[in-house]
Amino acid sequence: MEIGVPKETKDQEFRVGLSPSSARVLKENGHAIFVETQAGVGAGFTDDDYRSVGAEIVQTSEAAWNRDLVIKVKEPQAIEYKFLQKGQILFTYLHLAADRKLTEHLIDCGVCAIAYETVEQDGANKLPLLTPMSIVAGRLAVQFGARFLERQQGGRGVLLGGVPGVSPGKVVILGGGVVGTEAAKIAVGMGASVQILDVNIERLGYLETLFGSRVELLYSNSANIEATVAQADLLIGAVLLPGRRAPILVNRNLVKQMRSGSVIVDVAVDQGGCVETLHATSHTQPVYIEEGVVHYGVPNMPGAVPWTATQALNNSTLPYVLQLANQGLEALKNNPALAKGVNVQNHRLVHPAVAEVFPDLV
Structure with a gap:
């Protein structure tokens, strides 16, 4: 052929x-x-x-x-x-x-x-050709998020790992699949305070065996999303519904409640995104500011590496x-x-x- x-x-x-x-x-x-x-x-x-x-x-x-x-x-x-x-x-x-x-x-x-x-592999609920890029994108999400939290990049000037005497940055991850898990690994490694929200209790149980007490694991509902997102320095959208558009979990009103200079990285942007105010950007112009929050929406993140x-x-x-x-x-x-x-x-x-x-x- x-x-x-x-x-x-x-x-x-x-x-x-x-x-x-x-x-x-x-x-x-x-x-x-x-x-x-x-x-x-x-x-x-x-x-x-x-x-x-x-x-x-x-x-x-x-x-x-x-x-x-x-x-x-x-x-x-x-x-x-x-x-x-x-x-x-x-x-x-x-x-x-x-x-x-x-x-x-x-x-x-x-x-x-x-x-x-x-x-998709039969009976395994696995997406073998999406997984490798989800791993890369999840890890990059925190790397890019940390960069755009820098004041010179428009962020609020937070060091995710903090320093002795100063609280670490707060990372909130919506979705505990491959992207969310990989993002959490990097965020934890940097010393950030990390929360993962997911609707799958079995998945949350698995994540507890992986992270123990280093990550706060929460059921994803409206109340928990509102409480965590408003306090986030870095919000990572990691929601996947195979083949479908991602659901909007964070509306504009909730984005308004985030602190000025906080950062949103939505890895789900190539499936429409899970944040109402986020739209696709590019590696040339990766971010924009809306409601005082830095939005990163590059749909081909792994292209950076x-x-x-x-x-x-x-x-x-x-x-x-x-x-x-x-x-x-x-x-x-x-x-x-x-x-x-x-x-x-x-x-x-x-x-x-x-x-x-x-x-x-x-």
Whole structure:
């Protein structure tokens, strides 16, 4: 099969769909790999790195896109819509619940669009291709939050770890899944005071075995959200409903109650976000201030650490890419987890969670 790897076009997205080591495995299995020139440079991979494993370097985006299977990291941008074609398999992050325009175009063009974030292992409730980037994003959320709490960045000048004689900063995390857990690890390591809110009692029990008394674990309801968010120096949105828009847990009135210069980092922004006042930003302009609070809403946070993120992503995606390359669409019949990743196929919106968001497109 011909496999294309275009250069990412989203703002400051330096990850790449296939690393040279992944390209080598695919080549060894008899497939032809076409990598757009400079596609891997941001992640530390040169064109020669790809040539050395048998990939062909092509000079244009169109040459990389015009293949049977296209492997990316982020959803196609508007300038890439013209490259999508009937019968093509696209394998990447899509987050369609927050992007009606892209959803409509994927339906119209006839591509088979498989989303990393909705590949789900049967019976395990696991999202194997979302997990590695959730780990990265969770850890980065505290790293970025700490930066923007600095006075020079518009924050209130709080050191999360505090110092002897001065209270540490307060970190509130909405959601105790992978993102929330990883964020808590970093926040605890920095010496912050940490609270996690979640609706899953079983998950809270697991987190207690992980953190003990170092983290305050609270059931997520309106009263607890209001009490904790108002006192937070750093609020992290870590809510995930696979394929669906994130619910709004923090309304504008609650944001108004936060202290001036506190920071919100919503990792759920690529699914619409769980904070009413937060909208998507970019690595070029990552923050804005609303109601006196610094808002960070970059939807491709792991793009800030592309060397780490690309390899972490490839470690998880390669087995699925290999199945698609070897078997084509038959892989969807042979692998139920991969089949659940299909969002659009044969001009139809087929993923049930996305269909709930856009019922008129079904």
